[in-house]
Amino acid sequence: MTIAKALTIAGSDSGGGAGIQADLKTFQELGVYGMSALTAATAQNTLGVQGVFPLTPEAVARQLDSIGKDLTPDAVKTGMLFSADIIEAIADRIAHYGWGNLVIDPVMVAKGGASLLKADAVTTLIRDLFPLALIITPNLPEAEMLTGMQLYKAEDIREAARRIHNMGPDMVIMKGGHAGGELARDLLYDGTGFTVFESLRIRTEATHGTGCTYSAAITAGLASGLSAIEAVRVAKDFIQAAIEDSLGIGSGHGPTNHFAYRQRRSQNGGVLN
Template sequence: MTTAKALTIAGSDSGGGAGIQADLKTFQELKVYGMSVITAITAQNTLGVDGVYPMMLEAIEKQLECIAVDLQPDALKTGMLFNSEIIELVANKMEQYKWKNLVVDPVMIAKGGANLLQQEATESMKRKLLPLATVLTPNIPEAEELTGISIRNMEERKEAAKRLSAMGVNYVIIKGGHGDEKEAVDLLFDGSHFSSLVAERIPTKNTHGTGCTFSAAITAALANGYSINDAFQLGKDFIHQAIKNDLHIGSGHGPTNHWAYQESKR
């Protein structure tokens, strides 16, 4: 039996709820072998981010090269890339290695408000990385930042998805966690048609790492050969259970529960 492999290119979260740590936990829960390229180290906990320390470009490049020569990923995702130099390096290596099934989680702002992407890096992301993306998974504020439009209702969400698709992305998923609907509505645009998944909105502050976990679940599904619609459904189910059965860890925005999905199936 062939083992599916997934790669996360992202920042390290010392609190364990987001970033590399959340991605690897999610891969493991979904029976995918996880690998990592660390782009930055953050000093953070549930109360916020106290420091961001980007890795040297040489260190990031060497990590990517080591994966490429021995452990070709079946799918991969990007999370926190922090600056334009890192984005351009990752994009160039993606093209060099011809890696497919790229999920881009455009991590820009931490749950506590800290900037995780430098301002000038947004243009590099749009110009270099998004044209390589199979799936893009912004929340509403990130979609606003990438498109330059205000998103206050579903029609504006659909317009933002169209604009993101026009940047070269195959599938755009705009997450509904920041929406004001009674239920959490995630919107998928495939370049021609819209579809959506709806789940009850869970009243909790323990949502640290939700974006990382959702995109990691989609990445794991693609690595396992799922269609985009099935990967979307798995991602939605996985994160819903993770939020619904939160862990109540820490004094701030606590992490989600990465083993809740598998527990719910027993």
């Protein structure tokens, strides 16, 4: 029996809703063996981030070497990377081991406003990591920071996708969670055309970790052998279920429900309702 393996390179969320905790939960729920390389520890909960404590680039690289020498991942995702030095170490190790199916979630700012990526690290992220990526998954504020554009109109979002694609990745997913309207509309751009993924927008405060979870679900799908389109489709269903079935914990932006997707499938004979 061959087990699909996925690696998350990201920060730790002490509240469990985002970061490597969200990624590993998502991998597990989608039947993929999860591994992790920690970039930083954060003190946070549903009310916000109270502290960020980065690891050294050497510590990050040593973790990746341990994975690379024994547990080759079928897909990799990055989340909170914090600094240019850490990004350089990660890009070096990914290139060294030749890992493919790289999903980059360009985490920059937490929901409460705390910075999770140093300003001078954005250039390094684009220069060193983007060319290695299969898929990049920016939300609209992140896309604005990457392109310098203001994204008010649908054509602006498409143009931003084209510009980010020109930075090196094979594909770009423009997440629509920050846009208005009754539908949450994500756009996948592959360099030639757009594929639209839509779901009903849920009005809720329980959205902590949505970006981490969504990109982790895509990574799990790729690790399992799904095409990029199929992986995004499953991830869209996964995050929709996670947002709709709130856990109702915490006093601020509560976490999504990582159990919901599997529970729905189990209740409906393997079919998501």
